[in-house]
Amino acid sequence: EVQLVESGGGLVQPGRSLKLSCAASGFTFSDYYMAWVRQAPTKGLEWVASISYDGGSTYYRDSVKGRFTISRDNAKSSLYLQMDSLRSEDTATYYCTTDALFAYWGQGTLVTVSS
Amino acid sequence: DVVMTQTPPSLSVAIGQSVSISCKSSQSLVYSDGKTYLHWLLQSPGQSPKLLIYQVSNLGSGVPDRFSGTGSQKDFTLKISRVEAEDLGVYYCVQATHFRTFGGGTKLELK
Numbered sequence: 001e002v003q004l005v006e007s008g009g010g011l012v013q014p015g016r017s018l019k020l021s022c023a024a025s026g027f028t029f030s031d032y033y034m035a036w037v038r039q040a041p042t043k044g045l046e047w048v049a050s051i052s053y054d055g056g057s058t059y060y061r062d063s064v065k066g067r068f069t070i071s072r073d074n075a076k077s078s079l080y081l082q083m084d085s086l087r088s089e090d091t092a093t094y095y096c097t098t099d100a101l102f103a104y105w106g107q108g109t110l111v112t113v114s115s
Numbered sequence: 116d117v118v119m120t121q122t123p124p125s126l127s128v129a130i131g132q133s134v135s136i137s138c139k140s141s142q143s144l145v146y147s148d149g150k151t152y153l154h155w156l157l158q159s160p161g162q163s164p165k166l167l168i169y170q171v172s173n174l175g176s177g178v179p180d181r182f183s184g185t186g187s188q189k190d191f192t193l194k195i196s197r198v199e200a201e202d203l204g205v206y207y208c209v210q211a212t213h214f215r216t217f218g219g220g221t222k223l224e225l226k
Contacts, residue, residue: 102166
């Protein structure tokens with residue numbers, strides 16, 4: 001059974017940092033591009049970042065470029081999102097998903113940026 | 116940037132009714148490999164999104180054939196025949212041809 005389990009969310013002050021993790025199982029992690037997608041409270045889905053099979057290529061939406069860093073560890077079947085200089089508008093549930101087809105999704109982890 | 120416009124924003128339906136949702140792109144979604152990376156997702160209340168249809172018209176794993184997708188270039192449609200209670204939620208189209216962009220969503224509710 002495919003599983004994606006996110007962790008690392010929580011309440012953080014504006015300007016501070018947070019690192020999200022996603023543990024994958026049930027499929028060959030290194031065969032997939034991976035992505036983070038977020039959903040602000042009561043809002044729609046928004047793509048955040050994607051990463052290639054070996055981590056050699058990364059892609060970001062403009063609003064997070066220079067602040068967020070996506071990475072992966074294929075030996076651990078894990079995906080990460082380092083979020084720096086957080087802003088109130090980054091408040092959302094962050095989902096880990098297989099990129100391009102969005103076939104598999106985690107349950108999400110809530111990040112709240114507030115003083 | 117590619118803009119994905121979904122209509123209508125909400126739909127009120129009776130069980131057994133058929134409905135269609137439109138998704139229009141600001142650019143052609145045909146990739147250089149000839150494929151069209153337009154997919155449909157359903158987010159049921161309190162749940163994570165689930166893939167329904169990929170590459171315009173291919174059913175996702177375990178998705179009933181009451182769901183169907185059509186379209187090409189910039190204009191796409193999701194049709195649900197004989198709506199069931201489990202179909203309620205928010206439907207999203209998403210393009211993965213030019214990076215990734217989600218549509219605004221269509222909320223399907225019971226009449």
